Amino acid sequence: MNLQVFTDGKAHGRKITMMTCYDYSSARILRQSAVDAFLVGDSLAMTLYGHDSTLPATTEMMARHTAAVRKGLGPDRALIADLPFLEHRGSLDRAMDAVRALMVAGADAVKLEGIRGHEALVGHIVESGIPVMGHLGLTPQAVHGLGGYRVQGRDKAAAEAMIEQARTLQEQGVFALVLECVPEKLAATIAAQLELPVIGIGAGSDVDGQVLVQQDLLGMNLDFSPRFVRAFAATAEDWIGAVDEYCRAVQEKRFPAAKESFQ
Numbered sequence: 589m590n591l592q593v594f595t596d597g598k599a600h601g602r603k604i605t606m607m608t609c610y611d612y613s614s615a616r617i618l619r620q621s622a623v624d625a626f627l628v629g630d631s632l633a634m635t636l637y638g639h640d641s642t643l644p645a646t647t648e649m650m651a652r653h654t655a656a657v658r659k660g661l662g663p664d665r666a667l668i669a670d671l672p673f674l675e676h677r678g679s680l681d682r683a684m685d686a687v688r689a690l691m692v693a694g695a696d697a698v699k700l701e702g703i704r705g706h707e708a709l710v711g712h713i714v715e716s717g718i719p720v721m722g723h724l725g726l727t728p729q730a731v732h733g734l735g736g737y738r739v740q741g742r743d744k745a746a747a748e749a750m751i752e753q754a755r756t757l758q759e760q761g762v763f764a765l766v767l768e769c770v771p772e773k774l775a776a777t778i779a780a781q782l783e784l785p786v787i788g789i790g791a792g793s794d795v796d797g798q799v800l801v802q803q804d805l806l807g808m809n810l811d812f813s814p815r816f817v818r819a820f821a822a823t824a825e826d827w828i829g830a831v832d833e834y835c836r837a838v839q840e841k842r843f844p845a846a847k848e849s850f851q
């Protein structure tokens with residue numbers, strides 16, 4: 589089972605690595621990497637489509653990108669898809685239609701933000717045989733309610749509430765939990781107290797694994813640099829360099845060469 593990497597990682601104290609992937613061609617490349625699990629994140633609304641929040645991501649968009657990534661990854665890699673804005677906050681029918689669309693598109697699991705007010709729905713999805721990943725802390729779909737992209741759980745009451753919510757998610761049977769923008773001590777406490785694997789983004793290193801947005805970690809997102817992001821490559825510079833060399837080669841008639849032309 590593709591999701592075994594989560595349980596095994598936590599059981600053996602081996603960190604779980606996760607990153608976003610939205611398209612076929614990067615999936616094709618990244619299937620050769622060591623990454624344990626891929627996420628079709630609703631962050632694609634911002635990263636791919638240029639919106640200023642994740643709210644415009646739709647189930648149709650998420651399913652389309654999930655299908656493309658699954659084709660590139662092949663059947664044997666863990667792939668999780670975000671349930672987009674409000675799909676789990678209306679009717680049960682609507683939520684299950686969205687879950688169906690993502691699973692049919694090739695996801696191994698769905699991730700949904702928050703827990704307050706949809707405890708029973710999470711249990712219902714799990715009981716339907718669909719693995720669910722939780723997401724607490726900074727939940728970007730709630731950006732307007734949270735008053736911005738801010739670190740969550742800084743005061744004692746908020747920290748205790750988050751621990752309680754993580755427990756509820758575990759009780760509802762989620763297989764893993766993303767904690768986003770949370771003080772590292774709080775994230776470490778949740779990871780230590782709970783059985784479920786905790787995957788952090790801006791949550792310090794004392795958790796069971798990490799997740800980052802592909803464009804952030806590859807250095808393709810020049811105008812997005814929150815504290816928790818590290819660019820492990822200078823991809824934007826490499827791309828510009830390659831494309832500028834293409835332009836020079838065309839101008840100087842070095843491209844196409846004879847071997848790139850038909851005789």
Ligand SMILES: Nc1nc(=O)c2c([nH]1)NC[C@@H]1CN(c3ccc(C(=O)N[C@@H](CCC(=O)O)C(=O)O)cc3)CN21
Nearest residue numbers: 631634635642728737738739801804809812814815816
């Ligand atoms: N490319 C990309 N990467 C992401 O990680 C990401 C997205 N897009 N889109 C959806 C959300 C939005 N995210 C964000 C966006 C901004 C901050 C931010 O500005 N954080 C401040 C914290 C300020 C504070 O409370 O101290 C920072 O300085 O890191 C954090 C997460 C994370 N997610």
Ligand SMILES: CC(C)C(=O)C(=O)O
Nearest residue numbers: 608629630631766799
């Ligand atoms: C940042 C991760 C956890 C996410 O939810 C996304 O990419 O949408």
Ligand SMILES: [Mg+2]
Nearest residue numbers: 629630631670
């Ligand atoms: Mg998301």
